[in-house]
Amino acid sequence: MAHKISLTRYLVEQQRSDGSIPSQLRLLLEVVARACKSISQAVNKGALGGVLGSAESENVQGEVQKKLDIIANEVLIEANEWGGHLAAMASEEMDSIHLVPNRYPQGEYMLLFDPLDGSSNIDVNVSIGTIFSVLKKPENGHGQGVQESDFLQAGSKQVAAGYCIYGPQTTLVLTVGNGVAMFTLDREQGSFILTQENIQIPADTKEFAINMSNQRHWDAPVTRYIDECLAGKEGPRGKDFNMRWIASMVADVHRILMRGGIFLYPWDKREPEKAGKLRLMYEANPMSWIVEQAGGAATNGRQRILDLAPTKLHERVAVVLGSKNEVERVTGYHTTL
Ligand code: P6P
Numbered sequence: 001m002a003h004k005i006s007l008t009r010y011l012v013e014q015q016r017s018d019g020s021i022p023s024q025l026r027l028l029l030e031v032v033a034r035a036c037k038s039i040s041q042a043v044n045k046g047a048l049g050g051v052l053g054s055a056e057s058e059n060v061q062g063e064v065q066k067k068l069d070i071i072a073n074e075v076l077i078e079a080n081e082w083g084g085h086l087a088a089m090a091s092e093e094m095d096s097i098h099l100v101p102n103r104y105p106q107g108e109y110m111l112l113f114d115p116l117d118g119s120s121n122i123d124v125n126v127s128i129g130t131i132f133s134v135l136k137k138p139e140n141g142h143g144q145g146v147q148e149s150d151f152l153q154a155g156s157k158q159v160a161a162g163y164c165i166y167g168p169q170t171t172l173v174l175t176v177g178n179g180v181a182m183f184t185l186d187r188e189q190g191s192f193i194l195t196q197e198n199i200q201i202p203a204d205t206k207e208f209a210i211n212m213s214n215q216r217h218w219d220a221p222v223t224r225y226i227d228e229c230l231a232g233k234e235g236p237r238g239k240d241f242n243m244r245w246i247a248s249m250v251a252d253v254h255r256i257l258m259r260g261g262i263f264l265y266p267w268d269k270r271e272p273e274k275a276g277k278l279r280l281m282y283e284a285n286p287m288s289w290i291v292e293q294a295g296g297a298a299t300n301g302r303q304r305i306l307d308l309a310p311t312k313l314h315e316r317v318a319v320v321l322g323s324k325n326e327v328e329r330v331t332g333y334h335t336t337l
Pocket of ligand 1: 248
């Protein structure tokens, strides 16, 4: 029987083969994976764990926090702050950055995360997930500790990105720049086992993911693209399309990694001052790098997401990602219309 390759063994072998994973980064990724296992346990308990429903608080986004949002955030903070691999963390659930306390050794990495994405699905038992992104602490020259401005690096500067989806399986998907690997949690062993590597997204697709209830608020290029998909065989695309919208980015992106597709959360007229609903630093950037590493593409409708220069920690962005040829079509409509 083929040896089961654990996440730890995979990271050691990657480190040995091309040095792409320094020891501190390997430790960081193992700690994040362990935290995701704890979050998975809490999510799986559901009502039995008294963790469903909303907390009496709002996050920096002005969204009501679910109890599990706060639990997941605390698990990630507590798991990562003492190991000596991090200098600071940033989370969707925290207004400002979290510095590693001075009582712990300081590391050279910075971790950003959405601790529990898709949390509106928690109480109705639909897949949710943790999204994470790793940046190097810049030699900031100001000689002080890490500041929020140190986090404002383009997505192309990431050294690792991944997500863990809490669904029928608990699955961790990861890239360090050498393709995309997937690890499925073996609950009997308590370890993530390699179940797929070098994942490739088909360049073409017949499946789009968008929240259709926002249709009247879209800009012309998105309206044109979706209308053409809906026109099917009789329309300019000459083929019928299927639609999926789970309203959990981790689940929609995972489906696209597994069988192709295009995901759109475009700018719309509801809040014109916002570039989009999704967050650049800890949703769009990690997901965009994963998608590109799997042969797909990711833009904000006009520009490659990984090239965008962030101006604030909780910056919003429009997202069009997935099968390369479809993303290029949508982006083309934005630049020609
Ligand atoms: P809507 C979840 O709240 C999230 O941030 C993403 O995971 C998801 O793709 C999107 O928002 C869903 O938004 O407006 O369809 O509820």
